[in-house]
Amino acid sequence: MVFDLEAARIAALPDDAFYISDFITVDEENWLLQKVKSAPLPRWTQLSHRRLQTWPSALTKSNALLASPLPAWLISPIIEPRFEALRIFNDAPHQAPNHVLVNEYQPGQGIMPHEDGAAYYPLVATVSLGAPIVLSVYQKHTQIDREESGTPAKAGRDVAGIPDTNRRPQYRILQERRSLLIMRGNMYTDLLHGIEEKTRDEDLGPHSICNWELLREREAYQCGWYERKTRTSLTYRDVLHVVKMGNTLKLLGGR
Numbered sequence: 001m002v003f004d005l006e007a008a009r010i011a012a013l014p015d016d017a018f019y020i021s022d023f024i025t026v027d028e029e030n031w032l033l034q035k036v037k038s039a040p041l042p043r044w045t046q047l048s049h050r051r052l053q054t055w056p057s058a059l060t061k062s063n064a065l066l067a068s069p070l071p072a073w074l075i076s077p078i079i080e081p082r083f084e085a086l087r088i089f090n091d092a093p094h095q096a097p098n099h100v101l102v103n104e105y106q107p108g109q110g111i112m113p114h115e116d117g118a119a120y121y122p123l124v125a126t127v128s129l130g131a132p133i134v135l136s137v138y139q140k141h142t143q144i145d146r147e148e149s150g151t152p153a154k155a156g157r158d159v160a161g162i163p164d165t166n167r168r169p170q171y172r173i174l175q176e177r178r179s180l181l182i183m184r185g186n187m188y189t190d191l192l193h194g195i196e197e198k199t200r201d202e203d204l205g206p207h208s209i210c211n212w213e214l215l216r217e218r219e220a221y222q223c224g225w226y227e228r229k230t231r232t233s234l235t236y237r238d239v240l241h242v243v244k245m246g247n248t249l250k251l252l253g254g255r
């Protein structure tokens with residue numbers, strides 16, 4: 001089955017972003033949450049404002065992926081057949097995602113505004129589980145902004161600027177549980193995204209949520225707010241540089 005992605009476009013956003021509200025079923029969601037929960041504890045990296053699983057493994061210092069398949073539960077049904085039907089990774093170098101980050105946020109937790117960076121093909125596909133959350137989208141700082149704020153540029157950071165949590169988001173995307181959000185192109189390379197560290201998401205409505213018309217449950221948010229609950233995301237990407245383990249061993253052995 002081939003799906004018409006255009007019907008899912010978030011028209012208010014720069015190219016390209018798409019939102020599909022019922023991407024997986026309730027049963028699939030429960031099963032995926034069970035899989036995330038049953039991963040051995042050392043799989044989790046506890047960060048100060050969320051915890052994280054990295055599949056199949058973390059990237060090397062030079063942003064390469066050691067070749068290894070994703071576990072079956074991250075492939076089916078999300079990649080096969082759903083992403084295949086959407087054909088979203090068709091133009092990516094490996095024609096499929098090869099890397100998944102699992103992020104878990106408790107109420108009050110979040111992720112600083114950031115960009116996903118050049119290690120990946122510029123496309124990220126995020127499946128949301130457990131509860132809704134608002135993703136905030138920011139302009140990168142301009143040189144003038146940075147000079148005014150007196151923030152020095154740091155080596156190794158985005159040359160366009162440094163994220164500032166006090167900035168107001170330019171756009172807000174409400175990600176319902178079981179939804180899929182796709183960001184690619186300018187949306188991936190020219191903007192920052194983050195999740196505010198809040199216990200409730202407020203000011204919800206057609207004027208502040210850019211995918212309002214694409215939501216499954218607009219009525220549930222009509223009152224303008226909800227209390228955050230534990231929310232888990234699966235973020236699928238294609239790492240550009242993949243090295244075979246054999247080659248790495250040869251390199252280490254100097255042969």
Ligand SMILES: O=C(O)CCC(=O)C(=O)O
Pocket residue numbers: 101103111116126135193233235
């Ligand atoms: O949890 C999310 O939806 C966003 C996660 C994210 O931005 C990332 O892992 O780079």
Ligand SMILES: [Fe+2]
Pocket residue numbers: 114115116193
């Ligand atoms: Fe990100």
